[in-house]
Amino acid sequence: MTYLSDDQLMLKVVSQCADSFTELVSRHVDALHAYAYRLSGNPSTADDLVQETWVKVWTHAGSYKVGRVKLNTWLHTVLHNKFIDHVRKQSKFSRSEDYADLVLQAPASFEPEQQSQQQDTIDEFAQLLAQVPENQRAALLLVHRQGFSIGETAEILNLSSTATQSLLARGRRAIRSADTKMRREPHEH
């Protein structure tokens, strides 16, 4: 079977090709779900965000302009916008303590034999992310976890590159401060 690029598959999805859609899902769903999970801190919310994103991919495939941005960037943009809608509907997610409570358990997608080994790391990472506002958290995750450039991150967040760099700087400062605080007061976390 000839390998088709993401853009070639998307052109087929515009024509309602289910096989092409399934192939795109298989390529990108895991990375999208990981981002959604770290961004929202809630497995159920991550599931909803990812499903809503792919519904939009199927129903609005024509809105993806080949050559303007990479498909991966566009997918994260759609998901991020869904997350913003979700945050606006549920204001409680803006409180960091709720985020921390939701991610103390290992994600269900981790292999069971790995949970005990990674539990401490997951808890520390999740607790650090919980101390950071959603927009800074998004910038940090997009750059340091998802591997996007500043320009791509700016596209996803609908910000200028300067604003994105500023957001990233504030996020790094916030997470560094949270890390210092956690090390000084380990029993409180």
Place this chain on the structure above:
Amino acid sequence: MNIDQFLTNLDTFGADLDQWSDPLERREARAFLRQSLEARRAFEAAQKLEALFMSDAQSSHKAPKHVLDAINKIAQAHANNDNKPVHLAANRTGSWMTKEHWPTAIAAAIPLIVSFAAGVGFGLQPSNWDEGATEYADINSWVYADSLNENTIEFSAFFPAAQEGLDNDAT
């Protein structure tokens, strides 16, 4: 370079000194790290945090199966509909053309047909009409004409009394 400048650059560009934009600042940062304990602690903390992100990215995260199943149902549901486009406009057009709507459409059209026929009938000239029929037809055209002045002259040609009125007005 002082600690504030170092921390500002550390937050702006991250823990990879090669990503710092200014080559001079990169050299100064490396020198400052050798002499400042606070700078080294902050730098190591930033490196550790970035490593946490990368480690999480390299973990074998898989989307849950129920999520994949739900997503794949999106396209499969469409495929089961024989690739018919799921557009509201198409559905609306299709329902308009179904048999149960034809009686309603015909009932709505009957008054239109009748009134059209009546209008045509009034305009028709009976077969036994004498030579005045032409005048009658012209009067009809006068009634529906746009220019009143122009057709007043024509009107007066049929009705001499009207022409007298015009002459009186002229005086």
